[in-house]
Amino acid sequence: MSRPDIKVEKSQTKEIAGKQNGDTVIGIDIGSLGAKAVLIANHSVYTALGRTGLYMQETANDLIGSLTDAAGIKRSDVEYIVGTGYGRVALEFPDTPSRIITEISCHARGAHYLLPNTRTIVDMGGQDCKAIRVEDDGSVGDFAMNDKCAAGTGRFLEVMANVFKVKLEDLGALALSATELVPVSSTCTVFAESETISLLARGESPANILKGINYAIAHRIGGMFARVGLQTDIYFSGGVAKNSGMRAALEERLDARINSSDFDPQLVGALGAAVYATDYAN
Amino acid sequence: MSLSTLPKFKAAVAARPAELEQARKNGRKVVGWLNYNTPEEIIHALGLIPVQLGIGGDDKLVDLGGSFISTKNCVYVRETVGLFAENKNPLVALSDIIAVDATCLQIYRVAELIEYYFKRDVVILDVPKNPTTSEGRTYFQKEVAAFARVLGEKTGTKLGTAALQKSIDLYREIRATVQEIYRYQAVATPVITWREVRDVIHARYSLDPVLYLQLVKELRDELHVLAGATPYLEDSPEVRIMISGSILPPGDNKLIQLIESNGGRIVVDDTWSGLVPFLYVDVKAPTPEAVAEAYLERVPHGALPHLDLKSDRRLKLQHELVKEYHVDGVIYHTLRYCDPYTFKANETKELLKQIKIPLLEIHTEYAGSDIEAIRTRAEAFIELLRNRRKKFGQQKPKAAAVA
Numbered sequence: 246m247s248r249p250d251i252k253v254e255k256s257q258t259k260e261i262a263g264k265q266n267g268d269t270v271i272g273i274d275i276g277s278l279g280a281k282a283v284l285i286a287n288h289s290v291y292t293a294l295g296r297t298g299l300y301m302q303e304t305a306n307d308l309i310g311s312l313t314d315a316a317g318i319k320r321s322d323v324e325y326i327v328g329t330g331y332g333r334v335a336l337e338f339p340d341t342p343s344r345i346i347t348e349i350s351c352h353a354r355g356a357h358y359l360l361p362n363t364r365t366i367v368d369m370g371g372q373d374c375k376a377i378r379v380e381d382d383g384s385v386g387d388f389a390m391n392d393k394c395a396a397g398t399g400r401f402l403e404v405m406a407n408v409f410k411v412k413l414e415d416l417g418a419l420a421l422s423a424t425e426l427v428p429v430s431s432t433c434t435v436f437a438e439s440e441t442i443s444l445l446a447r448g449e450s451p452a453n454i455l456k457g458i459n460y461a462i463a464h465r466i467g468g469m470f471a472r473v474g475l476q477t478d479i480y481f482s483g484g485v486a487k488n489s490g491m492r493a494a495l496e497e498r499l500d501a502r503i504n505s506s507d508f509d510p511q512l513v514g515a516l517g518a519a520v521y522a523t524d525y526a527n
Numbered sequence: 528m529s530l531s532t533l534p535k536f537k538a539a540v541a542a543r544p545a546e547l548e549q550a551r552k553n554g555r556k557v558v559g560w561l562n563y564n565t566p567e568e569i570i571h572a573l574g575l576i577p578v579q580l581g582i583g584g585d586d587k588l589v590d591l592g593g594s595f596i597s598t599k600n601c602v603y604v605r606e607t608v609g610l611f612a613e614n615k616n617p618l619v620a621l622s623d624i625i626a627v628d629a630t631c632l633q634i635y636r637v638a639e640l641i642e643y644y645f646k647r648d649v650v651i652l653d654v655p656k657n658p659t660t661s662e663g664r665t666y667f668q669k670e671v672a673a674f675a676r677v678l679g680e681k682t683g684t685k686l687g688t689a690a691l692q693k694s695i696d697l698y699r700e701i702r703a704t705v706q707e708i709y710r711y712q713a714v715a716t717p718v719i720t721w722r723e724v725r726d727v728i729h730a731r732y733s734l735d736p737v738l739y740l741q742l743v744k745e746l747r748d749e750l751h752v753l754a755g756a757t758p759y760l761e762d763s764p765e766v767r768i769m770i771s772g773s774i775l776p777p778g779d780n781k782l783i784q785l786i787e788s789n790g791g792r793i794v795v796d797d798t799w800s801g802l803v804p805f806l807y808v809d810v811k812a813p814t815p816e817a818v819a820e821a822y823l824e825r826v827p828h829g830a831l832p833h834l835d836l837k838s839d840r841r842l843k844l845q846h847e848l849v850k851e852y853h854v855d856g857v858i859y860h861t862l863r864y865c866d867p868y869t870f871k872a873n874e875t876k877e878l879l880k881q882i883k884i885p886l887l888e889i890h891t892e893y894a895g896s897d898i899e900a901i902r903t904r905a906e907a908f909i910e911l912l913r914n915r916r917k918k919f920g921q922q923k924p925k926a927a928a929v930a
Contacts, residue, residue: 331899349907373900384914387885390904 251295272518275332278371282308355517357383369485376469396432420490423456459494486510544617559622583779692813
C-alpha cells in the first residue's frame with residue numbers, strides 16, 4: 246500500500262541505464278531522518294523516498310509496497326532484499342531472502358555503480374558524516390565517521406533552516422547568493438544556533454552567515470579525509486548532498502571537484518543495497 | 528563445549544569478599560592496588576593480600592566520580608573515583624591500604640583524591656618517565672625499595688629474601704600458565720573463547736594468587752586434554768581481530784559485544800587489562816631492585832614516553848601479536864580523555880599501514896549514547912575485512928621498521 250508522503254519514481258538516470266539484469270531485488274536504507282528504497286525490476290530502477298518516522302519496519306514495508314505497486318509486480322516477486330542505514334538493525338523480511346549491510350558499504354557500492362571511477366565519498370546524512378575510500382571494485386578501502394557530533398548533518402541543517410525561516414531545500418541557493426563570508430566559529434548544533442542568532446541580531450545577512458556555516462562544516466569534515474586519504478574521483482552522497490551551498494564549500498575545502506549525477510544522492514545507499522541484493526540473488 | 532574449570536573461577540571470585548573479611552578479622556591486611564607497575568610480588572611477599580582495583584562500564588559511577596574530579600579525565604579514572612565515593616565494591620571497601628603507581632598521571636591524581644576526600648591510606652609508587660635511561664632505572668629501583676619499606680612500616684611486616692623469592696616464583700608460574708591458556712582461545716577451532724580467557728584474567732584481580740595459580744593450572748590441564756598440549760595458531764573462517772589501546776577493565780564490555788555480535792572474532796589484545804601484564808616479566812633476583820628492573824623491562828604502558836619508535840617494545844609487541852595470532856584487522860580503542868593511548872594511536876596506525884593491516888579507531892566512553900555509531904563502525908570494519916579476505920585471502924604482515 247502506498248503512503249502519501251512517499252515519493253516514488255522510475256529513474257531515468259543515464260549512469261544506470263542498461264546496467265540491470267533480470268533480477269528483481271530491493272535495497273532499503275532506513276536513515277535517521279529519511280527512508281529510501283530502490284527496486285531493480287524489469288531492467289529498470291524504481292526509487293522511493295519518505296520520512297523514517299517512528300516505526301522503521303512499517304516504513305520499510307510501506308516503501309516496498311510503493312515500489313512494487315509502481316513497477317506492477319507482487320511483493321513475492323522480489324528475490325532478495327538488502328537493508329541498510331541507521332535503522333537496519335530493526336529490519337526483518339521473513340518472507341524474502343535478505344541481508345543487512347552497513348550504509349558505509351552500501352554508499353561505496355552505490356556510488357561505484359553510478360560512477361565507477363569514484364574513489365572517495367563524502368556522505369552527509371541525517372545524523373552523521375562519513376568519508377569513505379572506495380576500491381576499484383566498489384568495496385570499502387577505509388572510512389572515517391564524525392564523532393558524536395551533529396555538525397554537517399541533515400539534523401544540523403534542519404535547525405539552521407528553522408533559524409533562517411527558510412525551507413531546508415532552499416538553504417543551498419541561499420548560501421550561494423552570499424556576497425561575503427561571515428566566519429562562524431562553532432559547528433556544534435546548539436552553539437552554532439545561538440551564534441547564528443547573535444550574528445543576525447548584529448545585522449549580518451542570512452546568506453553570508455550560512456556561507457560561513459557551510460565553510461566551518463566543510464573545514465571540519467576535511468579533517469576526516471586526512472585519515473582516509475583523498476583520491477579522485479569524489480562523490481557526494483546523502484541528503485545533504487542536495488545542498489549546493491555545502492557542495493561548493495566542500496569543493497573549496499578539498500580543493501577538488503566533486504562529481505555529480507542526475508541520480509538523487511540521497512538514494513545512493515539504497516542503490517548500493519540493491520546492487521548487493523543483485524549479487525546475493527545470484 | 529563447556530569447560531568444567533571455568534565455573535570454579537566464578538565461584539572463587541564470588542566467595543572472595545567473605546574470605547577477605549575473614550582474613551582481615553584474623554589480622555591480615557588487604558592492599559588494593561591501581562595502575563600498571565605495582566609489583567604484586569612485593570605486596571604478597573610482605574604477607575599482605577594484594578587485590579587489583581578498578582572496573583569500567585558503569586556510567587553512574589562515572590557521574591559520581593565526576594563530582595570529585597574533572598570531567599576532562601577519562602571515564603575509567605572517573606569511575607575509579609566513583610568506586611571510592613560509593614565504597615560498595617567489596618575489593619575497594621575491604622582494602623586497608625591503597626597502593627597506586629604513578630604510571631598514568633590521571634590515576635596518580637586518583638590517589639590524591641581518595642586520600643583527601645575519602646581518607647584512605649594511600650601509598651604511592653612513583654614511576655620514572657625516562658624508564659629506558661640508567662637514571663630512570665636507578666630511580667625506580669629506589670622507589671620499589673621504598674614502596675616495600677613503607678608498606679612494611681604501615682603493616683608491621685618486613686620483606687624477607689626467601690618470601691620474596693617464593694612470591695616471584697609464584698607470579699612467574701601464574702604468568703606462564705596464563706600465557707599458555709591465552710593461546711588456546713586463538714586456535715582455529717577453540718574450546719575456550721577470548722572472552723572466557725579475559726574473565727579468567729580478570730579473576731586475578733581478587734583471587735588469592737596461590738588459589739589462582741591452582742585454578743589456571745587446572746584449566747590449562749583441562750585444555751591440554753581437550754585440545755592437545757600445543758595450541759597451534761592458524762587462520763580461521765571468521766575475521767580475526769586484535770584489540771589495542773586503552774584499558775578494557777572488568778565490566779567494560781560495550782565494544783567487545785559490538786564486535787562479537789557482528790561476527791568479528793577477537794583473538795588477541797595488547798591492553799594493560801588483558802594479556803600484556805603477563806608478558807616479559809623476568810625477575811632475576813629476590814630483591815626490590817631486581818623486581819623494579821623486571822617491571823621496567825615489560826612492555827611499557829602507553830603513558831610512558833618512548834620517542835624512538837624503532838625500539839618501542841609496545842609497537843614491537845603489536846607487530847609480533849598481529850603475525851603470531853593471524854590478525855586480519857586491529858580495533859584501536861581509546862577512552863575519551865585517555866590521552867596516552869589516544870596520542871599514540873597514530874604510531875600504531877603507521878606500523879599497521881606498513882604491514883598492510885587495516886585499523887579502526889574507536890573513541891568512546893561508558894555512556895550508551897554512541898552504541899549505534901560504534902555498531903556501524905565495527906560492522907563496516909568487519910565487512911571491510913571480509914571483503915579483503917575474499918579478494919586477497921588473509922593478508923600476511925610484512926616486516927616493519929620496528930621488527
